Structure formats: structure tokens, C-alpha cells
Amino acid sequence: MRKTLLLFLIICSKLVSAQLIDDFSDGDFTSSPKWSGTVNYFRVSNGYLQSNGPQASSTLYLSTSNTLAAAAVWEFYLKLSFDPSTTNYPRIYLVSNKEDLSSTSDMQAYYLQLGSPSNAENFFLVKQNGTTSTTLLNLPDKPRSNANAVTVRVRVERDLNGHWDIYTDFTGGRNFTFDGSVIDNTFISTSYFGVYCRYSTGNRFNQFYFTDFKIESYVAAPPQLLEVKSLDDQTFEVTFDKAVNASALQSSNYGLSGLGSPQKAEAGINPAKIKLSYADAVPSGNYTLTVSHIADLRNNVMPVPQVKSFLHIKKYIAKKGDVIINEIMANPKGVKGLPETEYIELWNKSDEYIIVSGWKYSKDAATKPVVLTADTLAPKQYLILCANANAPLLKPFGKAMGLASWPALTNTKANLKIYDMHDNLIDEVSYTDTWYQDAKKKSGGFSLELINPYGNCTGGANWIASIAEYGGTPGSKNSVYNDEKDTQGPQIILTTIINPRVIQIDFDKKLAAHTAINISNYVMNNGVGTPVSIELVEPLYKTVMLTFEKDLTKGIEYTLTCSNLTNCSGAEMQQGRNASKFFYAKDILPNSILISEVLFNPKVRGAEFVEIYNNTEHILDLKDLKIGNADRKNDKIISNVSLFIQPKTYWVLSANIEHLKETYSVKYPDQMVKMPNMPAYNNDKGMVALYVDDKIIDSFSYHEKMHHALLKNYKGVSLERVSFNRHTNESTNWQSAAVIAGYATPTSENSQQENGILKNEVVLVSKTFSPDQDGFEDTLQINYRFKQNGNLATINIYTDKGLLVRNLIRNNSMPTQGSLEWDGLDNNGKLCKVGVYVIKFETFTAEGEVERFTKTCVLAAKLN
Incomplete structure (x- = not known):
């Protein structure tokens, strides 16, 4: 009974503190609470309040009773199946003295509106007094994972002094980030809360979705310490969950374990972030920052100190190859699941934290290098480089850095370089569109990805089009990644003569370029020697073209021997697999x-x-x-x-x-x-x-x-x-072709051919046979030869009494020579009796020439 009473009291207390809670799980918006307005143009669908207005330019609204306007907190979830604009947008009326949200007569209200000409907009807070609307606060733009839709959860706090704070999460979750604040206390009472949908594009009629409405009393809370990170060896950035006041600029309010207070505390553009600077470089290690006496803009002070642990890594001077160009999206046209924008991806291949501040990125020699902004790459971390305007689109995929002046990537080829702040080359890639190794992907929508960042092969031998579902993998492991070490050296699979001085050698594996282009690694016998030049064929690097000083001789066999060739993993070609024999055939002449x-x-x-x-x-x-x-x-x-x-x-x-x-x-x-x-x-x-x-x-x-x-x-x-x-x-x-030969003789001698004999012949190989399946003379073999082709033949077998027992063939075309067999069976498939039999072999030609042969044989059997 006590537990039941306690639960009842908890529920009652929540109901008292909350003026509105509605997630539409009951499938209704006409009661508990009741919403009024253009009710015929809304419906509840799968837990959402969904617009369902006319398919023409319209304004829809719903409002419900609410009296909480000061010291209040509003939360709601909004989803749009389109990109909002200045003519297609939603409003959330936080405060309104009018039930009809479309009215302007004597209207006193505050509302949030979403919609601007850009794709990366955020809400703006508006005060409406009659027909006059005043924008109080424009919130900074935030990226969306889909530029053609919106999913956002919003939290608005207002205290008794009219101090407004707005937080959003454009993933729809509850990881709110502080967006801005303003002070306005013009209207301190309200009667209604509601939603307002305006669209000029007809197909937007059912694309507004709302849910998870909650209005409750505001409870003052001090700022919370969220994060500490290193900016360089002497500077750290401290992030709070909300904007902080001047108390955050007092150095004595911070203490770093083992080092004490910073030399200076400074505010940045974001009022929720503070930069701490120390006089000397801070050694690498795990640290704890203690923060105390910090207050927010409403003077809510931390009651007790707060601490946050973090790892600090001292600056490391990168070497060539520590950071590599790992992915290139040069032709994003038609990309499936990524923003349609160019980018390159860097990857910290090392085990060190690397500061890239002041590094430079260049495309081709004629393009001025672009300086990278301040940032740090953790070991094995990716960094996406793109145009400044496109950074918000790519940030959902990983760490993205927008560059103030983005050199447009050419689709066919370009030379890309990364330098450190002292102009030391860190990595270089000269890509071409042959590297895609796929004609369809080459036309757009797929990135080029590095296959093995640890291999010896460079260029097209180590790059290929992405096989990822979305066309690329910015900010994550490449879809074609393969760092397995191949311990089996390359082997020649084909040798082709291109012309008398040039031969083409195809290998089963990609070759390391520095071994493949070494002239001394190839020797030809028969006095030919080493080549005078070598071309390693891109993009696969599995083919070399060898040019020799003198012509090869036709009609003889050559042997090419290779040495010291290695694959991309450094495995060397083995003895016994390093030679190729090939024949240089003579020319094909007429009648050859x-x-x-x-x-x-x-x-x-x-x-x-x-x-x-x-x-x-x-x-x-x-x-x-x-x-x-x-x-x-x-x-x-x-x-x-x-x-x-x-x-x-x-x-x-x-x-x-x-x-x-x-x-x-x-x-x-x-x-x-x-x-x-x-x-x-x-x-x-x-x-x-x-x-x-x-x-x-x-x-x-x-x-x-x-x-x-x-x-x-x-x-x-x-x-x-x-x-x-x-x-x-x-x-x-x-x-x-003869019927007996099956009407065709592919790959063997023709059934119809000249044989040079002077007369037709029919011969029995043996005049006696015994079809007893003992392996000796089980069939009667009949050989024949004709002096001309085109003969037809009929062969019948009779007993010595003249009784027909078998029609062996009848009017069949015959080869000019061949053999037939009689197995001793009659026309009914039964074995004939022992005795003497007569073979009558009759031939005739299309011209009417007829010739007959008669032969006798004995069908014998074993005696018991």
C-alpha cells in the first residue's frame, strides 16, 4: 500500500510540473490534450502528428491550452520530408495569447521558425506583436545528414528574467548542443502552444511531422563541464554544456593536475568554450582538469568543483608517409549515399598524434597551396578535406575540415600534394581516371580508394574505385582496404610479341615499380641481351613492355629470364618461375x-x-x-x-x-x-x-x-x-561431309578427300569373328576406299541361304575411306547363329555409277 501511494505521489508531482506532455501514442489529438484549429488537415500516424492539408498553397495550424510562459522549458521533435525554405516552413508557437495561430490581430507570441534559402539553416526565435514580427535570435547553421530533409529535437529554456537558451540535436536524439541565448521579457503570460505549417509547394501537404511535445517548469542548473582537449602543447580547450559568464575567464578557477592554474583563460566565438594557455609546453600524459566557481549567463554557479580527465599528446614532427592521401572523390556526379561534393581523405598511418596546423594542400603545380586550419590527428584517424561550404555536409561521416579556397579536382587526372608547415613533402598522389579500373564507375559517383597503405606499390597499382554501397568511405576504413602481406613472388603468365623489337610481359601480380623498370632485371637469350627501355603499364602495374636494340628472328624459340622483380609486398620472384619461353612465328602468307x-x-x-x-x-x-x-x-x-x-x-x-x-x-x-x-x-x-x-x-x-x-x-x-x-x-x-562421319569432321581429316587410288576397294580385315565379348575378333571389320568422293552406299548381310538378317547401312553418304563393323546382331537385335554369312556392299554416285562388292565371312563360337 505504501509503495502504491508513493508511485501515485510521484506521478502527481510530474503532472503538476508538466503543463503539456503529448507523444500521440494514443492515436488521437482531439482529447488528452485537445488540439484545435484546422483539425481536418491533420492526422496521427505512427506516433506523429502529421499534416494532411490541401495539395495547394496553404497555411495549417493546431493549438492547445498552455499557461506556462515564464520559468518554462519547451521540448519537441520535428521531422520534415523536404528542405524548408522561406515559403515552405514550420513554426512552433511557444507562447501565444490567441488560439488561432494564423491571426495577427492583437497577437502576442513567441515562436521558432525553420526555413531559409540555404541547406544548412537553423531556427530563429521571433517575437510577434500584432502584425509586427521581430527576430530576436538567429541560431547558427548546423549540418544535416540529408540536405533534403530535417530531423531535429529542440529544447528551449526561459527563466523568470526573460533569459532564453536554445539547444538542438539535428540527429533527433538528446545530445543537445547550445546554439544561442537572448534576453526578452515582453510577454510573460500565455494561453496556448501550437504548431503552424506554411507551404506554397503542393506536394508538401503531408510532409510536416511533430511529436514528443513537453512543457514543464524551468529549474535553474549550473553549467556542466563536458570536455577538455589539447589544441597544442601549451593550449587547452574547455567546453561547457551552456554559455558561461565572465567567471570563466578567471584563471584561478581552473587547475591542471601537477601544473596548477593556466597563465590565461580566454573566451572564443562559442560562449560555451574557454581556451586555457600555459607558459611552457605540457608534457604528454593523462591529466585531470578541476573547474570551480563557474557560472552561466543566468549566474547559476557550480556548487561544487567539477573534474574531467583527458589525454594530452605533445607535438610530434611528422615524417614523409606518416599521413597519406587515402581517398579521392574527384567526380561526385551521381553519387548514391554521400553528399554530391568533392573531397580528399587523409589518414594518419602512424601511431603518433599529429598536429596539422599550418599544413598545406595543393593540386597541380599551377595551383596555389591552401593552408589547413588548426587540428590534431590521432593515430589511425581520418581527416576529410573539402570546400568550406561543404564541410557541414561531410562532418556526419567523420572529421571534416573545410578549406577557404578549394582547388576543384579534375575528373581525368591531377597531382595532389600534402606539405607540413615547413614545406616538407608528406605525401603525393598523381591520379588518373584509368585508376578506377571500371568504365562505369569512372564516369562519376565513386571515389578512388587506396588499397594497401603499407605496400611497396605506388600509383594505379595500389588504387581502385570504391566498392562501398554509397560510392565512397569518407572518414572510415576504405572498402577495398587490404594490408595482407603477399609472400609469393610474381610469375610470368603471358609473353606477347608486339613487333620485332618489342615484347609484352604479363605477370600474375602487381609489380613494385622500382624493380620493374630496372633494365638489368631482364635478359633474353640467343644474343639479344637486355632491353634498351622499359614501360610499366598503368593502372594495374602487371604488364611491362620491353624494347630491344635489334629485331628478333622469326621461326625460332626465345627464353626471357627475369631477376629481382618483387610484388607490392616485397616478395621476390622465385627461381624456376622467373623464365618464359616463347616462339616467334613466321609470317602467314597466302595459302599458308x-x-x-x-x-x-x-x-x-x-x-x-x-x-x-x-x-x-x-x-x-x-x-x-x-x-x-x-x-x-x-x-x-x-x-x-x-x-x-x-x-x-x-x-x-x-x-x-x-x-x-x-x-x-x-x-x-x-x-x-x-x-x-x-x-x-x-x-x-x-x-x-x-x-x-x-x-x-x-x-x-x-x-x-x-x-x-x-x-x-x-x-x-x-x-x-x-x-x-x-x-x-x-x-x-x-x-x-559423309553421313558415316556424322555430317561433319571438326578438327580432324575430312571424310571427303583425295587418296590417289585407282579403283574402289572393300576388304574384310578377318573373315572369321566371334561376338562372344572375349576381346578377340568380337566384331567383323569392313574397310573401304573409294577413288572419288561423294559416294553413297548400302550394305546388307545375308545367310548362306540368301536370307536377309541385317541392313547395316542404307543409302548413306560415305567418306572416301573408312571402316565399318558388324557386331553379329540381326535387325531385331538378336545374335545370329553360327555359320557362313554374305556381305553385299553396293556403292553408287550422283552420276549413276554403280559398283557391287560381295564378301563372305564366318560367325564362329567357342566349343565347350
Whole structure:
């Protein structure tokens, strides 16, 4: 019972001291308390009092009873889904003698209004007497995390003497900071408190939100010591929670542990901050500052001393590389989650506190360096540099310093330097837009970030576009940060001959520049020696271009040996991985490479292909070859890197080699080149051509009528070259690939080719076979050769009594030579009986020539 009574008394006391408490958690604004005014244009939504007026220029208001005007404290939370202006703004009427807040007749009021032409505004306090409005106090601008919206919590204190103090937190929390004060005691009574919404832009009708209203009696409180920080070795800044009076300028009111009172105490621009100065440099260490007898502007004096501990670091002279340029936002256009403004980020890489007062930042030689303002970087701390006007936009992301004269960053390239106060170079970066390594990000909206601040690689080798969701990481760890030490040295992955004197070497890792450009680190055999010049290719630093004094000789193999090359972590290239052999192929001349087979009318969802043949006795490089058609605009490069074709081998070019492997028998799959796309080849007729520069190596004008006369469907059937000794465009030099060969022979000898024999032949390898699966003569092998191509064949098998048991093939086109097998099964899939069988092999050509062969064999079995 006692506990219940105590709780009741506590609640009652709070109700007595508070004139208004409303957070709209009851979902209503028509009672407890009752709000009046343009009630049809407001609603309660998710704990907010939300405007809901006409979608045209309007003035809305609500007011509720309140009699607390002197010795009062007001608190409220405001959210706007737009940037307030001089025509779209809210007012909070703290004091009003009128229920109708839109009235001006005999109005006596104080209100706060938010809205100005800038994005970084704050409230101003206004006294309204009838039609006359007088601005009493303009609060200093404060940054917002979103320039197109407002989220703020406000606390206003007024004592009996008319002394007003205003505090705000533009994050919506309760970390209030003192913004300003003024004395005015014109109106000391009130009847109403309320909100007022004015908008001239129609879509603002529902974008005003209010909640957490509280009005209570003011209780005097002395200033509180919030923070002490070092400005330099002799000067400290003391921050109170509110403005303080002249008592704060008495040096005797301060005492630093071990050192006593300062030589001088001075006020700054902010009346809540005091600067303490000592005659001598204060050593580094942990200190405690004791403050006493300090009063606020209302003469509320600290009743007892207050203390604050802090760490002081004595000035450290930075060395080159202690502070580095860590991030560059040169092209903020289209940035997603950050302010659309340029910035660079510095990072204190050292373990020391570094004072940057008097340091200079420059962009390019012709730009005058800009001096940095007084500040200290803690170990591993970031500092964002930007234009003065943009500093409030970037401060929510970390320590930001606005520069009075910001040299605009160019999108393509610039040289950035940081100097200390004595003009000693601390860091330098000469960026280019190739460093982004991403064409889309290069166009804007993403910063350049340093990858490894501890590595040996410089320039584009150690920078890349940010992968952060918002396009950059100002004030925090880079999204691409990687300080892992790579202990495996670089290795050559590709050697390319650019011209007779220049070769390109590609490595698997980024190279440290000072090792990569050392001429003595490269040696070529066969009397070539070291290069005369080296180019390390940006931005990846994984490629070097070596230029030699004399031409390399074609047709021989070379070995390049590298030494002392290291990666960005300093790991050196290992023996056994430091040499590259490469072949310098001879030139491709006309008829060196010939067109061997063409599939120009593939099956549905199939793939075209062209087969080429190395007609020489030496290795050739397909990198020098292009494939096209009659329209030279459609030429395609076969390979961007060296691709060697051995003598007398067949290679297939296609955009879909996987489909070819699934559809046809591919004997040498490693001799297939996957093209990004092929030249256009019509299904009825066209031309296939091979070029080196503008020189034709071979060309073939095809027509579907070149297929076998008895072939009814051309889809999926290739045309094969019969002879490499005859001209490519002889019409009789091409024939349909044989059915037996699967209608195409990619990567292997053509099924239709000249073999030089004088007559057709059919031969049984053995006249006896036993299909008992013992591994010996389990099938009957039938070999054949034809003196000309384009033959069709029918093969039937009979018993010695003339009974047909198997149709082996029927009217199939045949290669000029090949083999067939009979497994001893009949047409029903059953094993034939032991006995003598007759093979009748009949061939005929499109011209009507017929030839018949009869062979006998014995199907045998083991005796038990």
C-alpha cells in the first residue's frame, strides 16, 4: 500500500510540473490534450502528428491550452520530408495569447521558425506583436545528414528574467548542443502552444511531422563541464554544456593536475568554450582538469568543483608517409549515399598524434597551396578535406575540415600534394581516371580508394574505385582496404610479341615499380641481351613492355629470364618461375593457312563453324589472322594473344564450341577456338575469307548447291574440302561431309578427300569373328576406299541361304575411306547363329555409277 501511494505521489508531482506532455501514442489529438484549429488537415500516424492539408498553397495550424510562459522549458521533435525554405516552413508557437495561430490581430507570441534559402539553416526565435514580427535570435547553421530533409529535437529554456537558451540535436536524439541565448521579457503570460505549417509547394501537404511535445517548469542548473582537449602543447580547450559568464575567464578557477592554474583563460566565438594557455609546453600524459566557481549567463554557479580527465599528446614532427592521401572523390556526379561534393581523405598511418596546423594542400603545380586550419590527428584517424561550404555536409561521416579556397579536382587526372608547415613533402598522389579500373564507375559517383597503405606499390597499382554501397568511405576504413602481406613472388603468365623489337610481359601480380623498370632485371637469350627501355603499364602495374636494340628472328624459340622483380609486398620472384619461353612465328602468307571445312547452315539452335588447316611445315601464329566475309567491316580477330597452330593440323573457329562437341565427333578438342562471335554467313550462299592485314590468305565462295545432289536437308551438314592441292574455289573441290562421319569432321581429316587410288576397294580385315565379348575378333571389320568422293552406299548381310538378317547401312553418304563393323546382331537385335554369312556392299554416285562388292565371312563360337 505504501509503495502504491508513493508511485501515485510521484506521478502527481510530474503532472503538476508538466503543463503539456503529448507523444500521440494514443492515436488521437482531439482529447488528452485537445488540439484545435484546422483539425481536418491533420492526422496521427505512427506516433506523429502529421499534416494532411490541401495539395495547394496553404497555411495549417493546431493549438492547445498552455499557461506556462515564464520559468518554462519547451521540448519537441520535428521531422520534415523536404528542405524548408522561406515559403515552405514550420513554426512552433511557444507562447501565444490567441488560439488561432494564423491571426495577427492583437497577437502576442513567441515562436521558432525553420526555413531559409540555404541547406544548412537553423531556427530563429521571433517575437510577434500584432502584425509586427521581430527576430530576436538567429541560431547558427548546423549540418544535416540529408540536405533534403530535417530531423531535429529542440529544447528551449526561459527563466523568470526573460533569459532564453536554445539547444538542438539535428540527429533527433538528446545530445543537445547550445546554439544561442537572448534576453526578452515582453510577454510573460500565455494561453496556448501550437504548431503552424506554411507551404506554397503542393506536394508538401503531408510532409510536416511533430511529436514528443513537453512543457514543464524551468529549474535553474549550473553549467556542466563536458570536455577538455589539447589544441597544442601549451593550449587547452574547455567546453561547457551552456554559455558561461565572465567567471570563466578567471584563471584561478581552473587547475591542471601537477601544473596548477593556466597563465590565461580566454573566451572564443562559442560562449560555451574557454581556451586555457600555459607558459611552457605540457608534457604528454593523462591529466585531470578541476573547474570551480563557474557560472552561466543566468549566474547559476557550480556548487561544487567539477573534474574531467583527458589525454594530452605533445607535438610530434611528422615524417614523409606518416599521413597519406587515402581517398579521392574527384567526380561526385551521381553519387548514391554521400553528399554530391568533392573531397580528399587523409589518414594518419602512424601511431603518433599529429598536429596539422599550418599544413598545406595543393593540386597541380599551377595551383596555389591552401593552408589547413588548426587540428590534431590521432593515430589511425581520418581527416576529410573539402570546400568550406561543404564541410557541414561531410562532418556526419567523420572529421571534416573545410578549406577557404578549394582547388576543384579534375575528373581525368591531377597531382595532389600534402606539405607540413615547413614545406616538407608528406605525401603525393598523381591520379588518373584509368585508376578506377571500371568504365562505369569512372564516369562519376565513386571515389578512388587506396588499397594497401603499407605496400611497396605506388600509383594505379595500389588504387581502385570504391566498392562501398554509397560510392565512397569518407572518414572510415576504405572498402577495398587490404594490408595482407603477399609472400609469393610474381610469375610470368603471358609473353606477347608486339613487333620485332618489342615484347609484352604479363605477370600474375602487381609489380613494385622500382624493380620493374630496372633494365638489368631482364635478359633474353640467343644474343639479344637486355632491353634498351622499359614501360610499366598503368593502372594495374602487371604488364611491362620491353624494347630491344635489334629485331628478333622469326621461326625460332626465345627464353626471357627475369631477376629481382618483387610484388607490392616485397616478395621476390622465385627461381624456376622467373623464365618464359616463347616462339616467334613466321609470317602467314597466302595459302599458308587454307579453309578446310565450313558449316554455314547449322541445325536449329546450332552453331556455325569454319575449319582451317596449316598447309606449311612450320608453326604459325593465329594472332595475326582475321576471319571475315565479303564485307570487310565484319572481320573478326581470331585471337588477341599468340595461338600457335602446328604444321598439317586442323583448327575449328566457332562461337559455340560446346555445342559442336555435343553434336559432332571432335577428335582434338584443344584445337578449337571459341570466338566471341562469328562473321555473318548466310545459309544459302556467301564467302568465307582469311586475312592478314589487308592481304587475303584464302577465300571460299560457297553455295548450298555444292552439297551432294541426293542430299535433301542441308542443315547441320558441313562442306568439306577434297584436296589442298587444288584451288579453293574449284566447285568439284568441295563435298558434303559423309553421313558415316556424322555430317561433319571438326578438327580432324575430312571424310571427303583425295587418296590417289585407282579403283574402289572393300576388304574384310578377318573373315572369321566371334561376338562372344572375349576381346578377340568380337566384331567383323569392313574397310573401304573409294577413288572419288561423294559416294553413297548400302550394305546388307545375308545367310548362306540368301536370307536377309541385317541392313547395316542404307543409302548413306560415305567418306572416301573408312571402316565399318558388324557386331553379329540381326535387325531385331538378336545374335545370329553360327555359320557362313554374305556381305553385299553396293556403292553408287550422283552420276549413276554403280559398283557391287560381295564378301563372305564366318560367325564362329567357342566349343565347350
